[in-house]
Amino acid sequence: MSEQLKPAQLPSAADSLDSEKTKCILETALLTTQDPLPLNEIKKLFNNELNADILQHLLEELRKKWADSGIELVTVAGGWRFHTKPEMLPFLNRLNPQKPPRYSRAVLETLAIIAYRQPVTRGDIEEIRGVTVSSPILKTLEARGWIDAIGHRNVPGRPALYATTVKFLNDLNLCSLEELPPLEELGSLVETKENSEKQSLS
Amino acid sequence: MSEQLKPAQLPSAADSLDSEKTKCILETALLTTQDPLPLNEIKKLFNNELNADILQHLLEELRKKWADSGIELVTVAGGWRFHTKPEMLPFLNRLNPQKPPRYSRAVLETLAIIAYRQPVTRGDIEEIRGVTVSSPILKTLEARGWIDAIGHRNVPGRPALYATTVKFLNDLNLCSLEELPPLEELGSLVETKENSEKQSLS
Amino acid sequence: MNQVIDSIDKEPVAKVCGEPLMEIPKDLYIPPDALEVFLDTFQGPLDLLLYLIRKHNLEIRDIPMAELTRQYMAYVEMMQAHQLELAAEYLLMTALLIEIKSRMLLPKPVADTENEHDPRAELVRRLLEYEQIKLAALRLNELPHAERDFALVQAWIEKESTQQPPNVHLDDLRNAWVMLISRANVNRHHQVTRETLSVRAHMSHIMRHLNDRDTVEFYDFFSPSATVPEVIVIFLALLELAKERLVEIKQSKVFEMIYVRTIEASATA
Numbered sequence: 001m002s003e004q005l006k007p008a009q010l011p012s013a014a015d016s017l018d019s020e021k022t023k024c025i026l027e028t029a030l031l032t033t034q035d036p037l038p039l040n041e042i043k044k045l046f047n048n049e050l051n052a053d054i055l056q057h058l059l060e061e062l063r064k065k066w067a068d069s070g071i072e073l074v075t076v077a078g079g080w081r082f083h084t085k086p087e088m089l090p091f092l093n094r095l096n097p098q099k100p101p102r103y104s105r106a107v108l109e110t111l112a113i114i115a116y117r118q119p120v121t122r123g124d125i126e127e128i129r130g131v132t133v134s135s136p137i138l139k140t141l142e143a144r145g146w147i148d149a150i151g152h153r154n155v156p157g158r159p160a161l162y163a164t165t166v167k168f169l170n171d172l173n174l175c176s177l178e179e180l181p182p183l184e185e186l187g188s189l190v191e192t193k194e195n196s197e198k199q200s201l202s
Numbered sequence: 203m204s205e206q207l208k209p210a211q212l213p214s215a216a217d218s219l220d221s222e223k224t225k226c227i228l229e230t231a232l233l234t235t236q237d238p239l240p241l242n243e244i245k246k247l248f249n250n251e252l253n254a255d256i257l258q259h260l261l262e263e264l265r266k267k268w269a270d271s272g273i274e275l276v277t278v279a280g281g282w283r284f285h286t287k288p289e290m291l292p293f294l295n296r297l298n299p300q301k302p303p304r305y306s307r308a309v310l311e312t313l314a315i316i317a318y319r320q321p322v323t324r325g326d327i328e329e330i331r332g333v334t335v336s337s338p339i340l341k342t343l344e345a346r347g348w349i350d351a352i353g354h355r356n357v358p359g360r361p362a363l364y365a366t367t368v369k370f371l372n373d374l375n376l377c378s379l380e381e382l383p384p385l386e387e388l389g390s391l392v393e394t395k396e397n398s399e400k401q402s403l404s
Numbered sequence: 405m406n407q408v409i410d411s412i413d414k415e416p417v418a419k420v421c422g423e424p425l426m427e428i429p430k431d432l433y434i435p436p437d438a439l440e441v442f443l444d445t446f447q448g449p450l451d452l453l454l455y456l457i458r459k460h461n462l463e464i465r466d467i468p469m470a471e472l473t474r475q476y477m478a479y480v481e482m483m484q485a486h487q488l489e490l491a492a493e494y495l496l497m498t499a500l501l502i503e504i505k506s507r508m509l510l511p512k513p514v515a516d517t518e519n520e521h522d523p524r525a526e527l528v529r530r531l532l533e534y535e536q537i538k539l540a541a542l543r544l545n546e547l548p549h550a551e552r553d554f555a556l557v558q559a560w561i562e563k564e565s566t567q568q569p570p571n572v573h574l575d576d577l578r579n580a581w582v583m584l585i586s587r588a589n590v591n592r593h594h595q596v597t598r599e600t601l602s603v604r605a606h607m608s609h610i611m612r613h614l615n616d617r618d619t620v621e622f623y624d625f626f627s628p629s630a631t632v633p634e635v636i637v638i639f640l641a642l643l644e645l646a647k648e649r650l651v652e653i654k655q656s657k658v659f660e661m662i663y664v665r666t667i668e669a670s671a672t673a
Contacts, residue, residue: 233559236558273559284559285559286560291561291562294561304571307583310576311583313580319604321604331584353666356668365611366608374574374577376574
C-alpha cells in the first residue's frame with residue numbers, strides 16, 4: 001500500500017488538505033457507494049475536519065466535472081449520489097435484458113395513497129380504493145424498501161400504520177415528499193360538508 | 203427520457219459512432235457493474251457493431267483518463283472493471299468502520315506466555331494454561347510474524363522453543379521486552395481486571 | 405333535486421363531436437372472453453363508476469343517479485351472468501347506489517335549505533378522492549424510478565490487500581496474563597519480575613544468536629559498551645540457559661576460550 005495517503009498522516013488543519021486530493025477522495029467514495037451519502041457521512045471521510053461549506057463547494061465542483069458524462073452527481077433525500085443519465089439506460093439494458101419490475105395499478109395506487117396520505121392503515125387504503133388491499137400488494141412495496149410500518153393506530157386491532165421510506169424518495173430521485181407531483185386540484189370539486197357549508201354562507 | 207440517444211437511432215455503421223460517445227457509454231457501463239465486464243459483454247453495449255480492437259483501444263484510453271483518480275480501470279480474469287486504488291481504502295473504511303478483528307483469549311494467553319516466559323515450548327504453555335494448545339493458535343502467531351521457533355529443548359520429543367520476534371516488538375510499539383507491562387504486582391494473585399484497568403489509566 | 409334528475413334524463417347524456425347524444429350508446433356489450441380482462445382493468449367499484457361517469461361525460465358534482473345506477477348494474481349483471489367471480493365490493497356498491505337513488509326520490513322536506521344533505525355527497529367525495537389518487541399513481545409512475553429509468557453507480561471496492569489483522573494492545577497481554585494467573589493459581593515461583601524478564605529476553609536473544617552460528621565465543625555476548633546491569637543480565641541469561649539445558653558452555657582447558665553452543669548443535673556435532 002502506498003503510504004503517502006495514510007489517514008494518520010493527514011494534516012489536522014482542514015485547509016491544508018489539498019483540495020484536489022479531497023475531491024479525489026469524495027469522488028471515489030461516491031462512485032463506490034450505491035446508497036446516497038449524507039453530508040455527515042461524507043464528513044467522516046475526512047475525520048470531520050472539513051466543514052459543510054467546503055464540502056458542499058467541492059461537491060458542486062464535482063457535479064460540474066461530471067455534467068458532460070453518462071453519469072451525474074445528484075442530491076436526493078438520502079444525500080449525494082451518482083446515477084446514470086436516463087439516456088444511458090437503453091445501452092445498459094443490453095447487458096441486463098431482464099426487465100425491471102413494473103408495478104400493477106393496484107400497487108401504484110396503494111403506493112400513492114401511502115405517499116400522499118401517510119401514515120395510513122390498510123383500512124384507510126381500502127376505504128380510498130374501495131376494495132380490499134391484498135397482502136402481496138403491501139409485501140411488494142415493503143420488499144422494495146419503499147414503505148414500512150412505523151407504528152400502530154390505537155384502535156381495536158391496533159392496525160399497522162404505513163409510511164414511505166427514505167429509499168422511496170431516493171429511488172424516485174426526490175429530496176423530500178414535497179417534491180412529489182402535486183395532487184390534482186380537486187378540493188374545489190370535492191363536496192365535503194365544510195365546503196358546502198362555506199358555499200351556502202357566501 | 204431524452205430521445206436523442208435512443209439506441210434505435212444509433213447509426214448502424216460502427217465508425218460513425220462518435221468515439222467520445224462510445225467512451226462515455228463504456229465508462230457508464232463499467233461504473234454501474236461491479237462484476238468485471240468481459241469484452242464480449244462490452245460488445246453487446248453497441249449491438250456488436252464495434253470490433254474488439256476499437257473497444258480495446260477505447261478502453262485503454264479510458265484507463266489513462268482515470269489514472270490520476272481514486273479508482274482505476276483494470277483487467278482481471280473476468281474482464282474489465284473499475285476498482286478503488288489501495289490508498290483510498292483508509293478513507294472508505296471510515297464510512298463503514300468495521301470493528302478490528304480480535305484474537306481469541308486462547309491466542310492472547312499463548313502470546314502472553316511466550317512474551318513473558320520465553321523461550322517456552324508448547325508443553326510449557328499448556329502447563330501454564332492448563333489446557334492443550336492447538337496448532338492453529340501457534341500457527342496464527344507465527345503467521346503474524348510475532349513468534350518463531352528459536353530452537354529445541356533437548357528433552358524427549360525435542361519440542362520447539364518459542365520466542366517473540368522483533369516484529370512483535372515493532373507492532374506493539376515496544377523498544378524491548380522490558381517495556382511489557384511489569385508483572386511484579388501480580389504476585390499477589392488477587393489482581394482483578396478492574397484493578398489493572400485503573401492502573402493503566404493512571 | 406328530482407327535477408334535476410328529470411331534466412338530466414331529458415338532456416343529452418353527452419356530446420359527441422358537438423352533437424348532443426340523447427341516449428347512452430349501446431356499447432355495453434363486451435365479448436365474454438374480454439370480460440375477464442375487463443374485470444382486471446377496473447380496480448374496484450369506484451374505478452368502474454368513475455369510468456362510467458367520465459366515459460359518458462356525466463357531471464360528477466350532480467350525478468344523474470338513475471342513469472349511473474342503470475349503467476353500473478348493467479356491467480355487474482353482465483359479469484354475474486358470465487359467472488365471473490365478482491368482488492363483494494361491487495355488490496355492496498350496487499346496494500349503495502340504489503339506496504342513494506331511492507333517497508333522492510323521497511319528497512323534499514318543506515324546510516328545504518341549501519344546507520340539506522345531498523345523499524350523493526359522500527359518494528362524490530369518495531369518487532373524487534379516488535380519482536385524485538388514481539391520477540397521483542399515474543404521475544408517480546411517470547417519475548424516474550431507480551433501476552427502471554436509471555442505474556446506480558457502484559464501482560468495486562478492492563479490499564483483498566487490506567485484510568486487517570487483529571490488533572493487540574499491551575493491556576490485552578497483561579490481562580491475558582492476569583487471567584492465567586488467577587485461573588491457574590500459579591505458584592509464587594512462577595512470578596516473573598522485571599529482572600527475570602530481562603533475563604528471559606536475553607535468553608531468547610542468545611538462542612537466536614546461537615542459531616545463526618554454531619558456536620559463539622563466550623565473551624562475544626558481552627559488548628564492550630554494555631553497562632554493568634546488562635552484563636549481569638546477560639550472564640544470568642547464559643546461566644539460566646545452561647540450567648534449562650538449552651545451551652552448553654564449554655572450556656577445554658583453564659584459561660582457554662569459553663564457547664557457547666546450543667545443546668542441539670552439540671548433539672549433532
